[in-house]
Amino acid sequence: MKIKWMILAAILTVLTVLTGCEPLAVLDPKGPQAQTQADVILLSIGIMSFIVIAVFAILIFMLVKYRASKQPEDYKPPHIEGNVWVEAICVGIPVLIVAYLSFVSVESNYKVEATPEGYDEEPLVVYASSSDWKWHFSYPEENIETMNYLYVPTDRPLEFRLYSYGPISAFWVPQLGGQKYAMSDMVTTLHLAADVPGEYSGRNANFSGEGFAEQTFNVNAVSPDEFDEWVEEVQTTADPITEDKFEELLEPGHLGQQTFTGTHLEFMPAPEGEHGGHNHGGDSEESHDEHSDHSDEEHSDHSEQDHEH
Amino acid sequence: MEFFERFAIPHPSPIIYASMVAIGITLLAIVAGLTFFKKWGYLWREWLTTVDHKRIGIMYLISALLMLFRGGVDALMMRAQLATPDAQLLDSQHYNEIFTTHGVVMIIFMAMAFIIALMNFVVPLQIGARDVAFPRLNALSFWLYFMGAMLFNLSFVIGGSPSSGWTSYFPLAGNEFSPSVGTNYYMIAIQIAGIGTLITGINFIVTILKMRAPGMKLMKMPMFTWSALITNLIITFAFPVLTVALAMGTMDRLFGTQFFTTGNGGMDMLWANLFWVWGHPEVYILVLPAFGVYSEIISTFARRNLYGYKSMVASMVIISVLSFVVWVHHFFTMGQGAMVNSIFSITTMAIAVPTGIKIFNWLFTLYKGSIRFTVPMMYSLGFLPIFTIGGVTGVMLGMSAADYQYHNTMFLVAHFHLVIIPGVVFAMLAGLTYWWPKMFGFMLNERIGKWAFWFISIGTCVAFFPMFISGLDGQARRMYTYSESTGFGFWNMLSFAGAVMLAIGFIIIVYNIYYSTRYASRDIGSDPWDARSLEWATSTPVPEYNFAEVPQVNSSEAFWDSKYNGHKLFSGKLKEIHMPNNSGVPFIMSSLFFVLGFSFIFSIWIGVAIALLGIVACLVHRSFEQDHGYHIPVEEIEKTESELRGGK
Numbered sequence: 028m029k030i031k032w033m034i035l036a037a038i039l040t041v042l043t044v045l046t047g048c049e050p051l052a053v054l055d056p057k058g059p060q061a062q063t064q065a066d067v068i069l070l071s072i073g074i075m076s077f078i079v080i081a082v083f084a085i086l087i088f089m090l091v092k093y094r095a096s097k098q099p100e101d102y103k104p105p106h107i108e109g110n111v112w113v114e115a116i117c118v119g120i121p122v123l124i125v126a127y128l129s130f131v132s133v134e135s136n137y138k139v140e141a142t143p144e145g146y147d148e149e150p151l152v153v154y155a156s157s158s159d160w161k162w163h164f165s166y167p168e169e170n171i172e173t174m175n176y177l178y179v180p181t182d183r184p185l186e187f188r189l190y191s192y193g194p195i196s197a198f199w200v201p202q203l204g205g206q207k208y209a210m211s212d213m214v215t216t217l218h219l220a221a222d223v224p225g226e227y228s229g230r231n232a233n234f235s236g237e238g239f240a241e242q243t244f245n246v247n248a249v250s251p252d253e254f255d256e257w258v259e260e261v262q263t264t265a266d267p268i269t270e271d272k273f274e275e276l277l278e279p280g281h282l283g284q285q286t287f288t289g290t291h292l293e294f295m296p297a298p299e300g301e302h303g304g305h306n307h308g309g310d311s312e313e314s315h316d317e318h319s320d321h322s323d324e325e326h327s328d329h330s331e332q333d334h335e336h
Numbered sequence: 337m338e339f340f341e342r343f344a345i346p347h348p349s350p351i352i353y354a355s356m357v358a359i360g361i362t363l364l365a366i367v368a369g370l371t372f373f374k375k376w377g378y379l380w381r382e383w384l385t386t387v388d389h390k391r392i393g394i395m396y397l398i399s400a401l402l403m404l405f406r407g408g409v410d411a412l413m414m415r416a417q418l419a420t421p422d423a424q425l426l427d428s429q430h431y432n433e434i435f436t437t438h439g440v441v442m443i444i445f446m447a448m449a450f451i452i453a454l455m456n457f458v459v460p461l462q463i464g465a466r467d468v469a470f471p472r473l474n475a476l477s478f479w480l481y482f483m484g485a486m487l488f489n490l491s492f493v494i495g496g497s498p499s500s501g502w503t504s505y506f507p508l509a510g511n512e513f514s515p516s517v518g519t520n521y522y523m524i525a526i527q528i529a530g531i532g533t534l535i536t537g538i539n540f541i542v543t544i545l546k547m548r549a550p551g552m553k554l555m556k557m558p559m560f561t562w563s564a565l566i567t568n569l570i571i572t573f574a575f576p577v578l579t580v581a582l583a584m585g586t587m588d589r590l591f592g593t594q595f596f597t598t599g600n601g602g603m604d605m606l607w608a609n610l611f612w613v614w615g616h617p618e619v620y621i622l623v624l625p626a627f628g629v630y631s632e633i634i635s636t637f638a639r640r641n642l643y644g645y646k647s648m649v650a651s652m653v654i655i656s657v658l659s660f661v662v663w664v665h666h667f668f669t670m671g672q673g674a675m676v677n678s679i680f681s682i683t684t685m686a687i688a689v690p691t692g693i694k695i696f697n698w699l700f701t702l703y704k705g706s707i708r709f710t711v712p713m714m715y716s717l718g719f720l721p722i723f724t725i726g727g728v729t730g731v732m733l734g735m736s737a738a739d740y741q742y743h744n745t746m747f748l749v750a751h752f753h754l755v756i757i758p759g760v761v762f763a764m765l766a767g768l769t770y771w772w773p774k775m776f777g778f779m780l781n782e783r784i785g786k787w788a789f790w791f792i793s794i795g796t797c798v799a800f801f802p803m804f805i806s807g808l809d810g811q812a813r814r815m816y817t818y819s820e821s822t823g824f825g826f827w828n829m830l831s832f833a834g835a836v837m838l839a840i841g842f843i844i845i846v847y848n849i850y851y852s853t854r855y856a857s858r859d860i861g862s863d864p865w866d867a868r869s870l871e872w873a874t875s876t877p878v879p880e881y882n883f884a885e886v887p888q889v890n891s892s893e894a895f896w897d898s899k900y901n902g903h904k905l906f907s908g909k910l911k912e913i914h915m916p917n918n919s920g921v922p923f924i925m926s927s928l929f930f931v932l933g934f935s936f937i938f939s940i941w942i943g944v945a946i947a948l949l950g951i952v953a954c955l956v957h958r959s960f961e962q963d964h965g966y967h968i969p970v971e972e973i974e975k976t977e978s979e980l981r982g983g984k
Contacts, residue, residue, distance in 0.1 A: 205740020
């Protein structure tokens with residue numbers, strides 16, 4: 028059976044590439060969250076290979092041993108109903124594997140959904156919003172805003188607050204950690220951190236229309252001192268962002284990297300808390316208040332943020 | 337002028353103009369051919385008005401194959417565009433339309449039609465029935481599906497295709513970001529076909545529960561019939577969700593409601609949830625009948641009974657239940673938090689257990705068997721390893737934290753193709769080859785068939801394995817191009833090579849059908865594979881009434897037992913047979929649905945009103961129609977039977 032060897036060869040190729048000299052982005056993590064995810068991925072590849080090899084081995088054995096050409100002409104295969112023990116093993120082993128993987132899955136999911144541990148400083152909060160087909164990054168504490176590129180300090184937790192001025196998009200920097208959706212009627216939170224200085228590429232991973240392929244951005248992870256220098260430089264040299272200017276930036280299309288002082292959050296707040304979506308059409312202040320509690324209950328992300336404020 | 341501008345393609349290209357000409361010429365040729373050979377009457381009497389499950393099955397089959405080629409051409413264009421970095425073959429909009437229609441056509445109009453084709457042809461024969469429970473509804477199902485498919489394909493040349501992905505997530509699919517009529521086509525065409533599928537679901541549940549031959553207890557049904565029963569139960573529970581979601585989406589687009597919009601309290605995540613509450617069970621709607629096909633084929637060509645019949649049934653029941661509680665794994669990254677993700681992560685991985693049972697049972701069916709490597713068997717044996725790889729990567733995707741890295745990437749694309757292609761396409765090709773002699777009275781050439789198998793199975797591996805790697809390297813899905821510096825080029829070129837091999841494989845299948853139609857022997861008897869279940873107890877070609885006498889069943893392999901273990905299927909006493917009359921109403925009503933759909937898409941309200949009136953008129957006509965069918969007298973049955981026997 029040529030196909031078996033084909034598949035084995037393919038698996039070997041995959042493994043060689045995975046362990047090879049040019050690591051794949053996801054398996055070349057530069058931060059704790061991506062590290063957790065890469066560990067889970069490699070662990071699951073290992074366990075799954077065991078299952079694949081077991082299935083292949085049984086299949087090859089059956090095909091070699093019980094092919095008609097090897098049987099006598101008058102061979103009549105027996106009637107076999109099934110065997111409780113065999114089937115118990117076929118259920119038991121997968122159950123054990125799935126139970127173990129479930130444990131790993133739950134543990135790792137809580138880990139990547141929390142602020143990375145082992146850092147002294149408070150997380151740096153960055154609001155990342157997408158519009159067709161750009162990314163806007165607002166640093167409320169530093170009071171600056173960039174477009175299509177990020178500067179982040181290493182060795183400090185990063186807390187991205189994601190939302191969108193258009194279709195659902197996904198903020199993804201493979202080497203720092205997995206993606207999360209940015210949507211227009213609520214804010215989602217993505218916890219990342221960078222341990223190694225460097226330039227990493229990020230992109231929108233969720234299809235959002237014509238300009239989707241080019242909706243990318245750069246992440247510059249630099250030492251905390253360099254980060255402070257960069258912030259200071261932006262604060263002294265960049266132009267302030269105005270409401271008119273921001274409206275202009277939101278127009279569909281592609282734009283290069285830009286830098287501003289101030290953030291658009293001042294005149295166009297993120298859809299969180301009282302500005303959140305799901306206010307069910309109410310224009311008056313009352314209806315906002317009435318429903319904001321309700322929406323907090325609905326979305327864990329909202330309530331998390333409210334606790335932190 | 338404004339009226340006609342609506343029908344113009346927003347993004348015309350030479351390919352589209354060429355298609356317009358090709359469609360026009362094909363239609364003209366069909367009309368001319370039918371007129372020249374005076375076949376209009378034949379077409380109307382024998383096919384357009386038929387209520388015979390076998391003919392409806394064959395019409396589903398032809399439609400599914402046509403859609404397979406339509407979707408396949410889309411796939412080839414996509415792979416060709418991505419084969420090299422910064423390619424200019426397709427622009428972004430065109431690429432987006434193509435991956436959208438590829439998904440919709442392959443899932444809704446190809447795979448669904450293919451499984452329903454096999455269910456239609458095989459299930460009544462396997463349970464010893466004369467037809468399905470509601471033959472005329474069955475015809476309506478087919479014509480609704482067919483009109484939905486035609487309507488959807490029309491979008492290519494009139495008004496423009498949908499371009500927001502086969503998942504059609506709002507708000508991207510809303511009027512603000514998808515102003516052309518493309519998404520209207522999506523909403524309406526799938527709605528019409530979906531109604532047909534829902535009717536099929538109900539029809540087959542009743543057929544299987546009420547029309548089995550005497551002696552066929554539920555636990556004595558052949559495995560394909562079991563899989564059909566479970567599948568149709570899932571259809572009946574899942575499709576109404578799609579119906580509602582599509583209706584809400586249609587209202588958002590046409591009537592200004594705000595279900596999925598981002599303003600006024602609309603909720604875009606609601607669409608994603610509703611879509612996948614249908615969409616995940618849909619995966620099992622496709623794959624369970626395939627499992628049934630494999631069960632039949634593996635036990636036939638291992639010349640052994642199916643190992644672990646009871647656990648096979650149990651695992652399907654468990655899968656069908658679990659399939660409704662995993663939908664959130666399609667958007668672990670929506671921000672619902674670790675708690676919700678953990679629950680759905682565990683339910684997702686739990687599905688691996690019953691699926692694993694099935695894999696092991698097929699493997700143990702080979703044990704002590706006498707394996708013959710026929711074409712259907714080779715697809716089944718090729719399915720096992722490739723599907724296992726597709727399946728275990730599914731477990732990996734089910735680990736929610738890791739999914740943040742796989743989601744929306746080529747890794748995911750590789751996973752679901754390596755599940756759906758061996759899981760559904762291989763099964764359909766295996767089933768097609770396996771039941772072909774029962775359908776058409778001759779066998780497909782084995783030698784040519786094996787060539788096709790090797791091209792298709794190796795092509796599948798070459799096309800999709802590289803995507804695991806480029807996905808882990810950060811290639812998102814649905815990107816119409818990428819730059820050279822990303823390093824994705826090599827892997828995508830390899831995928832393209834695999835896609836070409838797949839295309840060659842399918843061309844070989846077409847050639848095989850042509851070759852076998854011309855040269856294959858017609859003298860093959862009624863049981864060429866030495867098979868085990870009841871459908872092979874009928875004569876070939878199968879007479880309209882299927883069985884001259886309803887068979888007596890003793891086990892899930894009654895036909896095998898009658899051949900080798902002395903079981904008596906037929907007593908030899910013939911009785912008059914009651915058969916349903918043909919009817920043109922399903923075809924006419926579905927054509928009106930086509931008009932209705934087209935009018936809805938372009939907001940031509942007068943057309944909507946007229947078509948609706950017509951549809952209601954058809955319903956009223958049916959309600960007051962007195963049609964008791966007709967009876968075939970014993971002499972005529974005897975005559976038909978002796979002719980069929982004499983032919984051997």
